[in-house]
Amino acid sequence: MPRFAANLSMMFTEVPFTERFAAAAEAGFQAVEFLFPYGFAASEIxxxxxxxxLTLALFNTSAGVVPDGADGARYRATFINNLRYAADRFAAHDKRILIEALSPGVKPGYLFSSQYQALGIAEEVDRPNVFIQLDTFHAQKVDGNLSHLIREYAGRYAHVQIASLPDRHEPDDGEINYPWLFRLFDDVGYRGWIGCEYQPRNTTQDGLGWFNAWR
Structure with a gap:
């Protein structure tokens, strides 16, 4: 049975950020994630x-964009060294680091856009607490064949994010058959959180029919 985390940077935006925790809990979510919480004290969160x-499933760090004309290989090497440095320190606290491929249309100039590039970086980093974050919206745009990614690389991704394609709304329309994918995640033994990183079509509450069907 899938476990869903509300993305508080994109959902429940009808209220201020600090009020979205209550809104998510009232809607039935047991976990949350968000993008950049750095404007708030960690103690407040x-x-x-x-x-x-609520469980905090994940939060983001700033995305790495390679400037036009820069040496991409040099940036990649720096990224890998930084990941090793961070992973070794996070391991002391039993924390994981996830890396996410972002599609060029959403984040131009980002260091890597394919799930296979992300997997290659994770392999090169070679740390047991470094995984990929499988965002099915970006993966379908760039790589396609989601069922292959989910089956072949089970155990390599430690967090999943979802949204409809092409509009990035609730996962109940568009070209991705999410009920089928949710069952596939169960079949391959994925037990992590599935982050709802989508922009509601109308109000957040009005668009939660798909979520209520899985509660």
Whole structure:
């Protein structure tokens, strides 16, 4: 049975960020994720999570963009060295690092766009706490054949994100058959969170029919 995390940077934007924790819990979510929380004190976020009995599934660091004309290989080598440095320090706290491929249309100039590039980087980093984050929206845009990615690389991804394609709305329309993929994730033994990184068509609450069907 899939476990869903509300993305508080994209969902429940009808209220200020610090009020979205309560909104997500009231809607039935048991976990949340968000993009860049750095404008808020960690203690404040921790208090919100505790108050509403929510798990923090994931949060983002700044994306690495390679400037036009720059040496991409040099940037890649720096990224790999930085990942090793961070992974070794995170391991002491039993924390994982995830890397995510972003499609060029969403993040031009980003260091890598394909899931296979992300997998190659994770292999080269060679740390047991470094995984990929499988965002099916980006993966379908760049690589396609999601069922192959999900089956072949089970155990290599530690977090999943979803949205409809091409509009990046609720996962109940478009070219990706999410009910089928959710069952496939179960079949391959994925037990991590599935982050709802989509932009609601209307209000967040109005678009949660798909979520309620899986509760």
């Amino acid at each position: 921790k208090a919100k999570l505790s108050r509403h009995d």
